[in-house]
Amino acid sequence: MQQQSLIRYALSMAIAAALSPGLVRAQDAAPAPAADAPPADESQATTLDAVVVSGTARFKGVRKRDASFSITTASLEQLQEAVPLSTADALKVVPGIWAESAGGSTGANIFVRGMPSEGDAPFVTVQMDGAPLFPPPTLSFLENSTLFRMDDTIDRMEVLRGGPSPIFSNGQPGATVNFIQKKGGEETEGSLRVTAGSDNLRRVDVFNSGKLGEGWYYSIGGFYRVTDGVRDTQFPADKGGQFSATLTRSWDSGEITLYARHTDDKNAFFTPIPLLSRNNGKDLSSFPGLNAQSGTLLGNDFRRVTIPTGPNGQTISRDLADGRGINLDVFGASMDFYVGDWTISDRVNYVNGSAPTNGLFTGASPQTISSYIASFGSPGTATYTNGGGAVDPNQQVLTAGFWVVDKQIESFTNDLRFSRDLFEGNTLTAGVYYARYSSKDTWYLGNNMLLTAQNNARRIDVTLADGRQVTRDGFVGTSFFSLRGDYDGQNTAVFLADEWQINDRLRLDGGIRYEWQQVDGTVHNTATVDLDGNPNTLYDSNTSISLPSTRRIDQDDKHFSWTLGLNFKLNETSSLFARANSGYKLPAFDNLRDGNTKVQEVDQYELGFKSGNSVYDLYLTAFYNSFTNSPFQAFLDDGSNFTTVGDSRAYGVELEGAIRPFGGFELRATGVWLDAQYENYREFTGNQVMRQPKTQFRITPSYYWTLPVGDLKLFATYSHIGDRYADLANTQQLPSYHTLDVGANLHVGEHWEFTASGSNVSDELGLTEGNVRVPGAATGGVFLGRPIAGRSYQLSAAYRW
Numbered sequence: 001m002q003q004q005s006l007i008r009y010a011l012s013m014a015i016a017a018a019l020s021p022g023l024v025r026a027q028d029a030a031p032a033p034a035a036d037a038p039p040a041d042e043s044q045a046t047t048l049d050a051v052v053v054s055g056t057a058r059f060k061g062v063r064k065r066d067a068s069f070s071i072t073t074a075s076l077e078q079l080q081e082a083v084p085l086s087t088a089d090a091l092k093v094v095p096g097i098w099a100e101s102a103g104g105s106t107g108a109n110i111f112v113r114g115m116p117s118e119g120d121a122p123f124v125t126v127q128m129d130g131a132p133l134f135p136p137p138t139l140s141f142l143e144n145s146t147l148f149r150m151d152d153t154i155d156r157m158e159v160l161r162g163g164p165s166p167i168f169s170n171g172q173p174g175a176t177v178n179f180i181q182k183k184g185g186e187e188t189e190g191s192l193r194v195t196a197g198s199d200n201l202r203r204v205d206v207f208n209s210g211k212l213g214e215g216w217y218y219s220i221g222g223f224y225r226v227t228d229g230v231r232d233t234q235f236p237a238d239k240g241g242q243f244s245a246t247l248t249r250s251w252d253s254g255e256i257t258l259y260a261r262h263t264d265d266k267n268a269f270f271t272p273i274p275l276l277s278r279n280n281g282k283d284l285s286s287f288p289g290l291n292a293q294s295g296t297l298l299g300n301d302f303r304r305v306t307i308p309t310g311p312n313g314q315t316i317s318r319d320l321a322d323g324r325g326i327n328l329d330v331f332g333a334s335m336d337f338y339v340g341d342w343t344i345s346d347r348v349n350y351v352n353g354s355a356p357t358n359g360l361f362t363g364a365s366p367q368t369i370s371s372y373i374a375s376f377g378s379p380g381t382a383t384y385t386n387g388g389g390a391v392d393p394n395q396q397v398l399t400a401g402f403w404v405v406d407k408q409i410e411s412f413t414n415d416l417r418f419s420r421d422l423f424e425g426n427t428l429t430a431g432v433y434y435a436r437y438s439s440k441d442t443w444y445l446g447n448n449m450l451l452t453a454q455n456n457a458r459r460i461d462v463t464l465a466d467g468r469q470v471t472r473d474g475f476v477g478t479s480f481f482s483l484r485g486d487y488d489g490q491n492t493a494v495f496l497a498d499e500w501q502i503n504d505r506l507r508l509d510g511g512i513r514y515e516w517q518q519v520d521g522t523v524h525n526t527a528t529v530d531l532d533g534n535p536n537t538l539y540d541s542n543t544s545i546s547l548p549s550t551r552r553i554d555q556d557d558k559h560f561s562w563t564l565g566l567n568f569k570l571n572e573t574s575s576l577f578a579r580a581n582s583g584y585k586l587p588a589f590d591n592l593r594d595g596n597t598k599v600q601e602v603d604q605y606e607l608g609f610k611s612g613n614s615v616y617d618l619y620l621t622a623f624y625n626s627f628t629n630s631p632f633q634a635f636l637d638d639g640s641n642f643t644t645v646g647d648s649r650a651y652g653v654e655l656e657g658a659i660r661p662f663g664g665f666e667l668r669a670t671g672v673w674l675d676a677q678y679e680n681y682r683e684f685t686g687n688q689v690m691r692q693p694k695t696q697f698r699i700t701p702s703y704y705w706t707l708p709v710g711d712l713k714l715f716a717t718y719s720h721i722g723d724r725y726a727d728l729a730n731t732q733q734l735p736s737y738h739t740l741d742v743g744a745n746l747h748v749g750e751h752w753e754f755t756a757s758g759s760n761v762s763d764e765l766g767l768t769e770g771n772v773r774v775p776g777a778a779t780g781g782v783f784l785g786r787p788i789a790g791r792s793y794q795l796s797a798a799y800r801w
Helices: 003-026 076-081 088-093 369-374 589-593
Strands: 070-075 097-100 109-112 124-128 154-161 175-181 189-197 202-213 216-227 238-251 254-267 273-278 283-286 304-308 315-319 326-339 342-354 357-362 380-384 396-423 426-446 448-452 460-464 479-501 506-529 543-569 574-585 600-612 616-635 641-659 665-679 695-707 710-721 737-748 752-759 767-769 781-787 792-800
Touching: 070 076, 070 088, 070 616, 076 088, 076 154, 076 737, 076 752, 088 097, 189 216, 304 396, 315 396, 369 380, 369 396, 369 460, 448 460, 479 589, 506 589, 543 589, 589 616
Parallel strands: 124 175, 479 543
Antiparallel strands: 070 154, 097 109, 154 175, 189 202, 189 792, 202 216, 216 238, 238 254, 254 326, 273 283, 273 781, 304 315, 326 342, 342 396, 357 396, 380 460, 396 426, 396 448, 426 479, 479 506, 506 543, 543 574, 574 600, 600 616, 616 641, 641 665, 665 695, 695 710, 710 737, 737 752, 752 792, 767 781
C-alpha cells in the first residue's frame, strides 16, 4: 500500500470534518438529549453511575449499571496509584487479564480469559479515543500496547472484555483497551509534573488546556524521560518522549475533535536469564553472578555491533539501547453530531512510523567454557573479545542471539455510525468500519554470541587447536532466519446494532457484523550459505540470506459475527446481565506467511451481577469461551520455526469490588479463577493453556485523611499470581508468587500534589516466562526464565493550575 494513497484518505476525512458543521447547521438541529440522569440522591452515587463509551453503539455512551457487558474503568489518578511499569502493566487493574510486562516498557505478552496464544497480545486491541492504533492487534514482534505511552494527557482508561466488541471497530473478540484523551474546556487547566526514581529515573510531564474562542478548545501535553531501568544495562534503558495536541470545535448540535501525537521512545528489551530452582521448580534463586531482581546480560560489551548479512560483505550496525522502541505519528479525529432525528458518529485515525526490535534472545542453559569447547572434539583457547585475557576454564557461558527486526507500519481506520430512534426506548445503529494497513519487515534472527553468564555479560572468542575458528568478535553464528516481507491488508465491515429499553427494569441489545478481509504480500525466498566459503570459520557456515526471488501471499476471508445481551434491574442498587456472542480472528500477515490460513472462531457466554451504593461496589462475572483453529508459532533455539493449530475452551469467574465501611478507608479487590484447556491439539490435548494462571487476585487498602497541610491518601496493593506453565507440553512449571506495591499521595492547597510510590517493595522473585525456545526444558536445577523487575521507588511533584 502506498503512503500517498493513505494520506489522500486522511485528507479526505479532514476535509469532510471541516465541511460537516455547515451541513449540520443547515438542518433543524435537534437539541442533544441529556445523558442518562444521575441518581436523585447524589450521596448514593457509585461507580455504577459512571458513563462508558466503549462497547456502545452510540457516542453518548451508557451507565455501567445499564451495560450488559463487563467493563473496567480507571481514571488517570487510579492508574498512577497502580504503580504501572508500562502501558501493559496498567492492565493489572483489570480482572481476567494477565499482562506479562517483565520484558520492560514494551513488548509485553497479554492474555485474556484463557484465550490461547503463544505470546504477544492477539486478543487485546489498544484504542485512542475509540480508534484502534493498528488494526491487527498483533504482528510478530509488535503488539498494540507497544504503540502507546501513558502520560498526563490521558483522562481515563476503559477496558471492555468480550461483550459486544466482536461487532464494533476491528471486531476484537477479547479485550478492547480504550484510552480517552483530555480535551480543552471553558477554564484554562494544566499541570507540570517532575518525577525522579531509584533507577536514576528523570521524567517531566506537562499538560495545558483551555478555550481559544467561542466554541474552540485546545489541549497540549507530553513527557520526556530517561532512566537506567531497574536492571543495570550500563546504558539508558528507556529514553524518549511524546507530544500530543487536540483541537475541539463545539456547536449545540455536536462537536469535532482533531488530535495529533508524536512518540519517539527507545526501550531496552529483556528476555529470560539463567536461574536456579529446587523443589520441582517451586523455589527460585539467582544464578551465581547474575542477580535475578536487578541484573541483566545486557551491557556495553555488545551494545553496538556490526552483523554480516550477505556473501558480498553486506553488514548492518545496531544498538541494543534502541530495544523495542517506536518512532510513531498518530493523526485522528472524533466527530459526534445530532442531525434531526439522527445521531452521527465517526472515529478516524492515520498511523505511520517504525517499531523496531533490537534484543538479546537466550536459548540453552549455561555450561562451563571448557565443556563448550570440548563439544567441538578438539582442544582450544578462549579469550575475552574486548580487553583480551584468557577465560577461566570454569567460567559459566551461554549463547544468546542479537535479534534484529526492522518494522515500518502504516494504517488508516474509519468507524462511521448512524443511529436513529425507531420508537420510544429503541435505537437502531448502522455502521461501517474500514481499515487499510501495511507492514514492511526486515528480520535477522539468530546472530548468536558466546557470552559469560553474569551481570553485563562479556563476549568470548574461541579458537580450536585444529585451526577452526569458532567465533568472530564473540559471534558463534549469523542469522538463522532472514526475512524480507512487504504486506498489505484491507478490512471492510458493515454492522447493525439495536438497543431497546423495554421497560424500567429490562434492557436488551444485539448486533450483527459481516466483514471482508483482503491480504496480499511479497516474501523473499531464502537460502542457507557459507558466507565466506571457508569451512574453518564456523561462525558463518550456516547463514540465512534473502534472495531476489519472491513468493506471493494472497488471501481473501469473509466472516459473520453476532452478539446478544440483556440487563435486568433487580432494584435501585443491583442488576443482572447476560451476554452471548460469536466472533472470529482473521489470519494476519505472519499467520499467512507461516501457512496458518484458517480463521479462528470464538464463541463466548457471560453471566454477571452488578451492585453498588455509597458503601460498596461489586461486579461478578462468570464466563465461558471456546476456540477453534487456534494457531501456535515459535522460533526454537535450533533455528526451526515450530507451528501447529488446535482448539481450546475456558471458563472462569471474575471479581471486581470495593468496600468503604467507615471514614476515609476503602478496600478494593480484583481477581479471577480460570480453567482453560487445549482441545484437539495433538499431544497437548487436555493440557492447561500455557502462561495463564488459574488464580490471580489483588487487594488494595487505602485511607484518606484531611490534614492541616492538605489531603493525604495512603495505599498499598498485594498481588498474588498463581502457578502457570510456560509451554504447550506443561513441562515447564512457573511457580506462584506475590508482590507488594505501596504509595502515598498528598494534595497541598489548590495547586500542589506530591506522590511517592514503590513497586515490588518486597523484592519478590517471580517468573512470567520460561524457556519456550527449548521444548521439553524443565524448571528444575539450572534453567532460563524471565523474572519480574525487583523493587523500585518513585517520587513526583506536580503543580496544577
